[in-house]
Amino acid sequence: MAAEDINIAFGKHLRGIRIQLGMNQDDVAAACGIDPTSISRLERGETNATLTTLQRLSKGLCIPLQDLMDLREVYQVTVVGEELLGEIQSLLGKLSPEEQQFILNFIRSFVSLRNDSND
Known part of the structure; x- marks a missing residue:
């Protein structure tokens, strides 16, 4: 697979x-400490x-x-059960925006x- 093809495949995967x-690209950038423009370029396959x-x-x-890195598989995000998610939302709703951000x-x-301990 050519480098350009790998970049495009990775971008689609990401x-x-x-x-x-x-998440939007700005959310990913903030969570990862990467410039939003770089996230956009990665997703379009324009950069390694x-x-x-x-x-x-x-x-x-x-x-x-x-x-x-596994471009052969579609990554599946583990979804939180509806009951648990409802309880979390209810509890978070009782907190200030600052407290909610702290919890996040x-x-x-x-x-x-x-994840670091599993590596």
Whole structure:
């Protein structure tokens, strides 16, 4: 497979993951510490992803690196059950926006640490 074809395939894969996660390109950029323009260029297959970029995407999106790189498979995001999701939403609704953001950042950090321990 030519480099351009790999870039296009990776870009489509990354876009699919982003959409499944319900994120826009700015969300991905913020979660991964990558410039939004770079996310856009990656999704369009216009640039190669460096190892550093791949690692940041993996950690920021809480996806194992091997799943991020497996272009043969469509990555499936694990969906939270409706009952659990409802309870989480109810509890979050009782918090201020700042507290909600704190909880989100905590969950991201927790998942990232868990993924690091599994590597």
